[in-house]
Amino acid sequence: MILGVLCLSLLVLVVDNTVLNVAIPTLVSDLHASSSDIQWIIDAYILVFAGLLLTAGSLSDRHGRRRGLIIGLIVFGGASLAASFAHSPGQLIATRALMGIGGAFLMPGTLSILTTVFDDKERKKAIAIWSSVLTLGAVGGPTLGGLLLAHFWWGSVFLLNVPIAALGIIAALAIIPESRGPAMRPDPVGALLSMVGMTSLVWGVINAGKYGMGSAQTLGGFGVAVVVLTLFALWERQSTHPMLPMALFSNRNFSGASLSIVLLSFAAGGVMLALTQYLQFVLGFTPLRAGFALAPLLAAAIVFNGIGVVVDKKFGVRAAAAIGLGLLAVGFGVLATISMADGYGKLVVALVIIGAGSGTAGPGLYGTLLGALPHDRAGVGSAVNDTVQQVGQALSVAILGSVLTAAFSAAMPDDVTGPARHSIGEALGVAAATGDAGLAHVAREAFVKAMSIASIAGLVGAVGAVVLAAAVLRPKPQPAAEPVPERQPEPDASPL
Template structure:
């Protein structure tokens, strides 16, 4: 844009607030499950649906929501999303049975699908090239802060109040963000084009089936859902390449900065996906931390990320996105390598060092990767372009949780002594619940060994992401928006 909006930094605060409410909600829920399940009488299947109903709806509608925001207005989409998210959070707060909470979580997923692409798309339309990197760094830092601070906040809310407080906290944040958006934020939208209902149906069906396949992967591959996912997404790609008014401009992948950053972020998210899932168990079951202490253990990662986000935004202007992404991912890989070497004897100091290194690498790499990716998206497709970015990362995170969870689970079972009971082999929590010192020691050793394998795989994935970024991405000369109207050549598909 030619004229800078004088309220752009206040608008950034609103965008960060909107993103923060999504990130914190997902993270605080992880510590609220035990008291919530006990109060509602939820069984294992109910708990799975409470967790999965959100991600299924969110992933299924993300691309459609991004396309709608481009068509009908990004501010409008964000406000509607915040209203749905806040209202559903209020319902979830006072749920008295599992089905009510599952329904509320599904509506929250719809709200999140409208919020997430709108925040990034508004950001890239409000800030010009000279300030966009700083804005991206601030947005990324807030997202990281929510990711790390969520479990700490959740533990505090449950200790002081009750499990419903983890949902109630969303309501005032959503209301404040809505008021600020109405007062401060200009509306922006792309050109009105014909809707693509077939594309919306195919993407929703394909993404739902794919996410469900990933969710069920630790329990075995679901061939029917995988077949539906492959079929729907293959037809979706073919249709989007042929229709004159595609919902998703797949021509974006023709740009090396977009494709390189996208697939690098996917590999990184595969490694990051299982981080909290695995490490929080190590901290509590092996090192003996309380839930609140386990949350506080991630503070070094948050501090490093916040510090190096600022440094990354400054250095990125001098050395370009490609080397910032490659170098930052190299530091992240070193952090995962340190995590792979953790043991019960190493204690919390080594954990803090490893997480600090991991946060520093993420602070250097992630703003540059997102800046390179979003800088290639034409303003007309800012909403669906940012939704495409979010969808790719969500798939990477879901795959990481499923794959690394399976590695830890199978490694733990294999590492337990032959004489251990079936209950002791199920999980480290089940093994410790038996109260037998010999079994407990064996379980801690087996879990630590399995965790080491998982983080070694994560380190390898991040190294692959760094190499991919250095090879595929170009420097600033490639950060030009793609002409989404230009057909994609066969050789480029």
């Protein structure tokens, strides 16, 4: 029952993050949102969420993890209700920022409670289910969004969160026991430095995707992040009551799992970025059909989550991570070979392999990261897990998104200029407005070539992740051999 409540709370958060992408065209027409408004509707949530994660996790450790989860559900549900009835882009941006506050308490709350409630034997099985729900929300969100938008107004994608959040609050109060770490002095300096540093890092990543790695906005964000996060590490190292003990990173399994999760999230984010455009712009699928088309990835990930637990238990996290990340590399290799003539058939093969890789690697990595933490740090440790996932996904959008855009532009004929050269969406818009079927055809061909190049970049990253996992993560310890009892000499028989 407790795991069900935690998964329900997680699902409302993950679905909301993915369903918004489907609603963007409707927001443009109904709210008259500009491209800048749309970017801020997305970024307001990400910036607040990433900036507050570590602080929210630490506060939950100190004041109660169930309390933190319930606060997150209240804020997220209330902000979702306000977002569903927003009358302007500015109102929607403000409510999305509030949702980021709720999400920062909500997501690490689910994992920290899971860590403290389940023992070592059951924890990785529970994490496998948690990971499956994460995948279900990420892949199923666009499908659900398409269904809602086909029958209701755009606000329905936010209003959906309200009853789920309310149910989660009631269930948490009734079922989940309260847990907290030992009383500690607060660390306001560490909290402030972590918020500024993480917000600056994500800001730099976002701008890298929009303006390029060499832009002033990108370099400024990364520069502030490097300085402030360095100060954060130095402060936490000398503090007598650190929010995040730096000694954790000297644990090879903790640091290796953290880096591997960044790369796993990087690969998964890149897949979704390219495939949603391929399905809709190249194959001509509706948003609803595109969502259903990703079902093979979801099914494979859920099945292989269970297999990943078995591999981890029998051979260790290093083997599970290397096998899973290796499968991701193979999946990217299949994606790189897709041509215009292949349609959906070859894509299914790639989706199954990528889902299998993600499912095999995920449970062991999440469980290893959390298993390296003392229980009194479960909240902030879970926030570290969520933070590295967010950084990996943001880097994916920035780096693979930039590769995709640059490769598309390079693949377009020289005589195509202006907006049609920037993205396949703009090219198809120009083609529709001018009736130029030839432009639409070359744009689709250019995008398939660009997706191939981006997939090769993802393949290289996945191979690097395999090497990292094999080099850093510790192998499964071998059980000590039981000592063979010495044979006692038999006493000499006494003569009669």
